[in-house]
Amino acid sequence: MAAKSFDMIVIGAGPGGYVAAIRGAQLGLSVAVVEREHLGGICLNWGCIPTKALLRSAEVFHLMHRAKEFGLKAEGLGYDLDAVVARSRAVAKQLSGGIGHLLKKNKVTVLMGEATLPRPGVVAVKSGAGTEEITAKNIILATGARARVLPGLEADGDLVWTYKHALTPKRMPKKLLVIGSGAIGIEFASFFNTLGAETTVVEVMDRVLPVEDAEISAFAKKQFVKQGMKILEKTTVVKLDRSPGKVVAHLQDAKGTVTADFDTVISAVGIVGNVEGLGLEALGVKIDRTHVVVDEFCRTGVPGLYAIGDIAGAPWLAHKASHEGVMVAELIAGKHAHPIKPGTIAGCTYCTPQVASVGLTEEKAKAAGYTVKVGRFPFIGNGKAIALGEPEGMVKTVFDAKTGELLGAHMVGAEVTELIQGYVIGRTLETTEEDLMHTVFPHPTLSEMMHEAVLDAYGRALHM
Template identity: 35%
Template structure:
């Protein structure tokens, strides 16, 4: 039997591709090692949000204590939080597998590799079998990255997967990497009483964002008691006498109960045999794709593995495009992947949100950029919660909105509206076309849109 589509990986991209393909009447098989839902469900987006959501009351109550409107303490049960997380993930994983099967998709639990164009070998509990496919979609995601001499050792130095499953709250935690993973994990453990030290080799936290975002984020987290080291290079990180010991290149050291390596992710492409099907791998194993997300004739790569955007919703969007391309029988000359405005967030008590380009990206493209800003301290909802640190900024090119970013409490809730605004390239007069409800945090976005702009 020849399948119309065989999908490797049942994460957000692979699962979406399978369901879309089945709905289009295609014969589909999906192969996964068993962790249906991928990194996002099992070790990433969802477990971190469950832990952050379960402890969200703590920083808000701490704010009220500082305002002298409340007093007392709140104690969290890490064992209970972990149990709730496990129940939710297991239930969701089972529901996804059931949904795939009910859609008429052949679901195969095993390890897959390509044995040539259109041929997939699967090793499962019963041995090895071969699947023939007109199209193969690689959606195997990514795994935590590390640097030589800084690899997690499973003792005091952990990756994000291992840290998510700890059963005892560490008194102190060193985090290497100031991106989304490190910031969110630091926020959670800080709520449990862990002393947080974060180390970032570049000059600011959230280094993929505009400098003002990262600098403001650093100031706000310092107020919450974090020790922050930016612009410092790490020489080594290892377990010494049961503790995590970090040594900077200048010879100074930090010691903590645990350390988290959060320096990004690398593609999960090792051992897949992609070259046998004509694919080209770049750098750490990223799959090179063309405008149609094709790595070779009949071989697509979506989500983290192609390195375009390492976000679950990016994988989902790419999956829809690929199945549409397959189902329509489009030739390679058809319209390519549209690369839409991509929203992103860093979650926690202090959040970061962006839709569209950064200043650096726009300037590098030769644009004259103007910026308008509103401060959260002027917003009634931010004032009500006592969380007034941060701002929203809008990037304008030739009178059109090309990027919106924000830092502060609750700003992730603005990301979809911001994405719509950037996608539609609003002009100043478009702001008056809708009513922003009062009182809401959305009004801070309105204020940023209407504020006078200045050239960068």
């Protein structure tokens, strides 16, 4: 029997792969998707979405404790961890099912199984029913990434957890150690700390949330400490001694090594691309530190083979993967595709307080040779923030002093993950300070702080 042939085959049905498949189908291509586990990938099933559901529960719990501030009464407060987790899983399941429906609606062929590339233009799909080969002139690798494992810090699901164990915890940690303070680490630290775990965060770099602007990191750290978290920067976990119900962590900083006891450890020390077992090396695909090397159009250098999303390197964000998926599908369909500008991709972290940013930090802008104008505006100066009972936060803008170009924007505080999009549009449209100053922001909203932070960069802030 001749192998089934398609215009485009996508390997992996995460936010990059399933979006690429839908866009390809919309453009009239015949499309197949191969997925080994879950439609929606890690992001939807074990990442972005279920963590946000957990964090929402923690946020509501936190607010319940503040009821008195709002003139409300709430007594006998508590939570049911199993029910919190069940809600999170239900949210993920609902959305995963929705993706199945979208692929079907767009007439995308879905094949569940393990994919390999035995020869150029051929994908072998191994499932319980055996192995079948399908062919296409264009193949998109969207296999994503997984948690990095450091020797000696391997997860066992009992005392030492990965993000997967942390999303379906069998028990509530009493003394928790989180290794790594990037988005994943700090979000889990925030969740368990809010629910009452005594939480310590260890970061090897000189500050928490190390990719963020230094001022924003410092502000966020102050809030985490206020909430009872212990933050250890410039510190490495060199060893974990495990015994029933207890982990002794050996923590090393510039002064030496100390030990501390915990009942749970969450390892969140970065990710590695899923590049193994696909047959990429034999095809001549270049791999650099577990990521496929691609050009600005996600081409691998092997004709007809593309790589998008986490497997194609930083930033490791679902929205970047989806956008690349659309771009590659349009390229394959012969449309005029635009490469993505990394400086227009926002990063969002959903801890309490939230953190969001786009473009260059003040430090990076100066290092790139810009003379900068920097504006800041605090939440305490905003009417809506005070009415919400959320006066802790800050908006920061970075402009090129010569041209007025918005180089970067950085925020910490309530709902900033929703606000950042205004500056993202500004970056995409190559907005200057003048455009932003002339924009009328509605009152009373948190977004007014975005206007004020621009005005402040030019010495024109009105409410500060």
